[in-house]
Amino acid sequence: MPQDRWDPERYLAYAGERGRPFVELLARVAADSPRTVVDLGCGPGNLTRLLARRWPEASVLGVDSSPEMVAAARRDDPGSGVAFQVGDVRSWTPSGGPVDVLVSNATLQWVPGHLELLGGLVGHVAPDGWLALQVPGNFDEPSHVIRRELAAEEPYAAHTAGVAVPDAFGPEVYLEALTGLGCEVDAWETTYLHVLTGEDPVFTWVSGTGARPTLSALPEHLRPRFEAELKRRLREAYPARPYGVVLPFRRVFAVAQMKPRHGGRP
Template sequence: MSAHRWDPDQYLGYADERGRPFVELLARVDADGPADVVDLGCGPGNLTALLAQRWPGAAVTGVDSSPEMVEAARGLGLDGVRFEVADLRDWLAGPTGRVDVLVSNATLQWVPGHLDLLPALVDAVRPGGRLAFQVPGNFDEPSHTIRTELAARAPYAEHTAGVAVPSSHDPVVYLDALSALGCEVDAWETTYLHVLRGDDPVFTWVTGTGARPTLQALPDDVRPAFEEELRGRLAEAYPVRGDGTVVLPFRRVFAVARTAA
């Protein structure tokens, strides 16, 4: 999760679109007066701020494996919110006590085999608390398949083998897994139609998230050719509409679990 570097400014280029699933996830977390709230994979902290607004009496902690993201989050100067650099797997394995609300937004997809982490995530929540997460579910869309196809070709494949690639499961998989752990589960999916503007907006979107590890794995003398072909193929897959916009369909998968009391 930390082998590549994130750019908070580039990530925030579509802050409203990226933040909407978090807001809708948070709306389904029916926790009253939690004392401890943790955001695993907090990114640049702009969404962690919403947790502090929702529960002003709680001690809120944001955790992210990217030093760049945590530096940006700390720069927000949020009262009552603490940020720390840690891989979520290390955080779960550490001496941290249980919390009332544990949130993870668009992070678990980067953890290989993250279904195996669900017992530890549930165990990190106090009885009757809430575990809430959201992951992308659009990995069969051109925004991902084009990158995968290109990365498997010469001369790129020798550099991209083993690079971090996100993945997730259907809502029913999370529902079944969390229910088996004794949780009361609300799981669902939503496909957003993001209306984007600007030059090559889908290219800009993916290079800030899913394609970023692949691009960073390529040497400087190889990367430009990859970027040029990726940009061109994405432009074909997501054509500009008559009003100058581009529509990016984006499926998201959500789960909110209430742990056994």
């Protein structure tokens, strides 16, 4: 099976649209002057640098499991002072003790059973600190359903069985889980209507994220045929309009503040 690698350039094809949820997530984090801020699942680092702008006095670290993403983040860092390292959300621990702000944006959907990780993530945050997460909530939309159905057909099924697929929960699940861990929680959801342009823009979008493992799993002699059929079905599901192609995209957010050990907010 071909090695599954992230493509930073493809991921950044719609950087503005992908960045909006991060900005809106960050707006609900009411930390005044944190000393340590971590972006867990930082990707190519373009959004991590927003953390350094928000809190210029803080030590900001971006962590990602993809060496390609971390390499791109380090290469494109314009002297912001942000540090980047390779690390896995399932095993990462802060080297200097609990952090003041821990952000996980569009990452946990790739981790099976990630609700079980929330206790550990909460444990990495200092009292009065903040945990902020965002995950896609659009897995029943045609962009995912079409890919799953096509991947289950022959001759593709033998190659795509068992590949990684993203999944997540609704805001009420994260509210319940984080409240049960002793946090004060703000959870919500938003559906964006992204207006995309260019040739086969929905394919370009999904090939950089949700469809990436499936495409990587296909041998070279089958991948062009699969891509052509996926593009055709996506064009039917998301027809072009005079102003572009509309991609509805539901996002789920949760911002949790750790309750101080003495109880109550200061």
